[in-house]
Amino acid sequence: MDNIRPILQHHPGEVMINFMYDFINRFINYPDPANEVSLDKFFGTSDWRTIRSATDREEESVELYKQQLRKTGRYTYVTSTRILKPLQDRAYFHLVYATRNPKGIIKFRDVEKQSVKEQDAVRKTAQREHREMKTGQAELLFGPAQQVSTTIEEERARRRVQAKEKLLRLIGERAMLYAELQPLILEIPLIATSDFNSLLLASRDEGLLAIEGMTERERTPKRDHLIRKK
Numbered sequence: 746m747d748n749i750r751p752i753l754q755h756h757p758g759e760v761m762i763n764f765m766y767d768f769i770n771r772f773i774n775y776p777d778p779a780n781e782v783s784l785d786k787f788f789g790t791s792d793w794r795t796i797r798s799a800t801d802r803e804e805e806s807v808e809l810y811k812q813q814l815r816k817t818g819r820y821t822y823v824t825s826t827r828i829l830k831p832l833q834d835r836a837y838f839h840l841v842y843a844t845r846n847p848k849g850i851i852k853f854r855d856v857e858k859q860s861v862k863e864q865d866a867v868r869k870t871a872q873r874e875h876r877e878m879k880t881g882q883a884e885l886l887f888g889p890a891q892q893v894s895t896t897i898e899e900e901r902a903r904r905r906v907q908a909k910e911k912l913l914r915l916i917g918e919r920a921m922l923y924a925e926l927q928p929l930i931l932e933i934p935l936i937a938t939s940d941f942n943s944l945l946l947a948s949r950d951e952g953l954l955a956i957e958g959m960t961e962r963e964r965t966p967k968r969d970h971l972i973r974k975k
Contacts, residue, residue, distance in 0.1 A: 746786075757845065766837070803836055827934060907933050955972075957971040
């Protein structure tokens, strides 16, 4: 990261980086000194070596890279989105995005919400064509699927748990305006504004938080509403 530090620290500025997880995972256990020096430069730290024994190597490597990007560029918000291999339920790469503008993180999540559906459709087509090539049999088509794959739904469920934990931790420290809290929660992959609003309302109904300034007639929280622990 040191060699791109001037670019990362440019103001105003934002960056999007292709984090080639498939390639990194392939070489992270390779003990060659030159390989390790290369990874030291890539991550900007030698701490990546702990990833070798991590339970979730993918999560740990992406999070370490995001931490280093946040630190090096002094970015307020850093997030990522996962791109799967066409024929396997495994990560091909992650797009890592860093910005100092809350509007950037909100827009990134909006785009991700749509692109996940498109990615799923492309992958389903590729997998069907692969099966047809292997079997020599054409499959019947029943129109576009309305639901995303089980793989995406399972990750969404896991991310919702992370979002709720982060939300309760942040407001446990101090009350925060919706506008301040929103981009911090949307740093979590697959959590868009609609998910954030649903999380706030569900947590309020559970008695975990209060939304000050929200009237009974309002259906969604607003930017100037204060979110606090109840």
